[in-house]
Amino acid sequence: MSLTRRQLLASSLAVLAKAAPTRRLSRFDSQAGRLLATLTLEEKVGQMTQPDHKYINNLDDIARLHVGSVLSGGDSDPASGNDWKSWTDLYDRIQSAALTAKPRIPLLYGIDAVHGHNNVIGAVIFPQNIALGCTRDPGLVGRAARVTAEEVRATGIQWAFAPCVAVPQDIRWGRVYEGYSESPDVVEVLGAAAVHGLQGSALDHPLSVAACAKHFVGDGGTSFGTGIRHLLDQGDTRVDEATLRRVHLPGYISAIQAGAVTIMPSYSSWNGVRCSGHRKLLTDILKNELGFEGFLISDYNALDELPGNRKQQVEQSINAGMDMVMVPERYHEFYETLCGLAKSGEVPMTRIDDAVTRILRVKFAMGLMEPNRNLLADRSLHATFGSAEHRAVARECVRKSMVLLKNDKRVLPLARNAARIHIAGKCADDIGNQCGGWTIFWQGASGAVTEGTTILAAMRKASGSSARVTYSRDGNGAAGAAVGVAFIGETPYAEMQGDRMSLDLAAEDVAVVENLKRAGIPVVVVLISGRPLIIESVLERADAVIAAWWPGSEGDGVADVLFGDYKPTGKLSFTWPSRAATSIARSDPGYKTLFPFGYGLSY
Numbered sequence: 001m002s003l004t005r006r007q008l009l010a011s012s013l014a015v016l017a018k019a020a021p022t023r024r025l026s027r028f029d030s031q032a033g034r035l036l037a038t039l040t041l042e043e044k045v046g047q048m049t050q051p052d053h054k055y056i057n058n059l060d061d062i063a064r065l066h067v068g069s070v071l072s073g074g075d076s077d078p079a080s081g082n083d084w085k086s087w088t089d090l091y092d093r094i095q096s097a098a099l100t101a102k103p104r105i106p107l108l109y110g111i112d113a114v115h116g117h118n119n120v121i122g123a124v125i126f127p128q129n130i131a132l133g134c135t136r137d138p139g140l141v142g143r144a145a146r147v148t149a150e151e152v153r154a155t156g157i158q159w160a161f162a163p164c165v166a167v168p169q170d171i172r173w174g175r176v177y178e179g180y181s182e183s184p185d186v187v188e189v190l191g192a193a194a195v196h197g198l199q200g201s202a203l204d205h206p207l208s209v210a211a212c213a214k215h216f217v218g219d220g221g222t223s224f225g226t227g228i229r230h231l232l233d234q235g236d237t238r239v240d241e242a243t244l245r246r247v248h249l250p251g252y253i254s255a256i257q258a259g260a261v262t263i264m265p266s267y268s269s270w271n272g273v274r275c276s277g278h279r280k281l282l283t284d285i286l287k288n289e290l291g292f293e294g295f296l297i298s299d300y301n302a303l304d305e306l307p308g309n310r311k312q313q314v315e316q317s318i319n320a321g322m323d324m325v326m327v328p329e330r331y332h333e334f335y336e337t338l339c340g341l342a343k344s345g346e347v348p349m350t351r352i353d354d355a356v357t358r359i360l361r362v363k364f365a366m367g368l369m370e371p372n373r374n375l376l377a378d379r380s381l382h383a384t385f386g387s388a389e390h391r392a393v394a395r396e397c398v399r400k401s402m403v404l405l406k407n408d409k410r411v412l413p414l415a416r417n418a419a420r421i422h423i424a425g426k427c428a429d430d431i432g433n434q435c436g437g438w439t440i441f442w443q444g445a446s447g448a449v450t451e452g453t454t455i456l457a458a459m460r461k462a463s464g465s466s467a468r469v470t471y472s473r474d475g476n477g478a479a480g481a482a483v484g485v486a487f488i489g490e491t492p493y494a495e496m497q498g499d500r501m502s503l504d505l506a507a508e509d510v511a512v513v514e515n516l517k518r519a520g521i522p523v524v525v526v527l528i529s530g531r532p533l534i535i536e537s538v539l540e541r542a543d544a545v546i547a548a549w550w551p552g553s554e555g556d557g558v559a560d561v562l563f564g565d566y567k568p569t570g571k572l573s574f575t576w577p578s579r580a581a582t583s584i585a586r587s588d589p590g591y592k593t594l595f596p597f598g599y600g601l602s603y
């Protein structure tokens, strides 16, 4: 029985109660105000400017434009490689450049650490949020976020563009896996837990990172056909205000209550108006009604999607309430444009001062402005980067996120000393496929992309000494084994590149299951994917089916469940559609359910 909303909230309150009470950022306004009073217009606009490091051709730009923040977006890696040292050296170089500016205002370095410090080889890669949603365990989600924060700080970086508190309503969306659930009740609890994990009990703690609840608001509710390539991503969320507040707002209310200091407006629109330029959403609701005191960071080049020319885009977004603009390459142009708009009064100085006050509040709250603060990376943290202790937390997340959908003839758990277990499928021996999108590369990639334990290696470790574990990608060679286990599903994707018209299994995957079936042995299907898929093509042939989502670098967690060292407790955080559905949009009358939200068996 899945946790009820009351149980979820009770467990989350227990978690949140342990965290420090949310202290208002406005307690820093006197310090921020004194610094603000010393700044020129140009120095203020610089604080609102966020370039991507890969487009900063001359480090002098950072001081010259008084840059307040730098990011590494997807695929924006250090020139020397994706290892820990390269990232740490990059951060130190960028921050050192900022510290030469007068006045000396340390910059915030932001990165998409969305399931671990997932850009960096050797970092622990956690299951994606869709998996964490199936744990219904805010304490665990908080611990995972804390490990992520520690590994992010080990590279010096102090800001994660996480958690995503989207509430995806159509699983054909390429970002569905970044959401915890289709249910706002689950999202509000786990999103708050992630904020607490990232920011810790004190934002100025050297292991804490600033969180960023995203993408405000309704990014997961767009109508099919309104997005990029007439699909879903960055489309239009066509709902009335009551629905927007009921479904898509709770994650932000709880994130703000949990103390999230930044929020990222969405590329998408609400009833035809882009969130990045939506005054009612950004100022009236988020800042005035909900009392958000941190700052809003735009999405990557999101201002480009606003109507009009560059000047009009910047004017609309800043006057709507945007405080910092992620303008990876064209940061000179943004800086000049906003300075011009401020000088002409088209953007009032009061708006500029409000934005910079918000940014400075966060920097004071993080301790960056303390006179003797060490602002460069603490390289001693490398000692725990990717550590066994950190990996154990991820392994626990894997175990608790797996959802048992079918288990006829009690095929699971597997017998440890079975004579032979035959493993098959494209996701069995491929750490890239088990990590999914936003892993080392923006889109993720198949193959040995990072360190960790493949599922096949884990199965071999976990099987008894007398058992033989054989493997073939296509499932051939299984005859004579005690059981065949197919690890099939999806190869990695991210954002609009994951939008799909159909969620049918790949022919290769169906063939694997058929080959195992043809061997005349019991068949277990393990789905390694970013979302529920249409599985009736294998459901009848399989004696057991389990959803493992994109489990990340710790394949041992999958073996723990398959061999019964941990009995499955995961509960679906998304409704699982049936092939009979004429539409996979749950809101459509033709939708049919195969497994309901909250479903999950055990041994």
Ligand code: GLC
Residues within 6 Å of the ligand: 072, 073, 074, 112, 161, 214, 299, 300
């Ligand atoms: C991306 C994503 C956003 C991410 C940002 C920086 O396009 O929409 O989630 O934080 O750009 O990489």
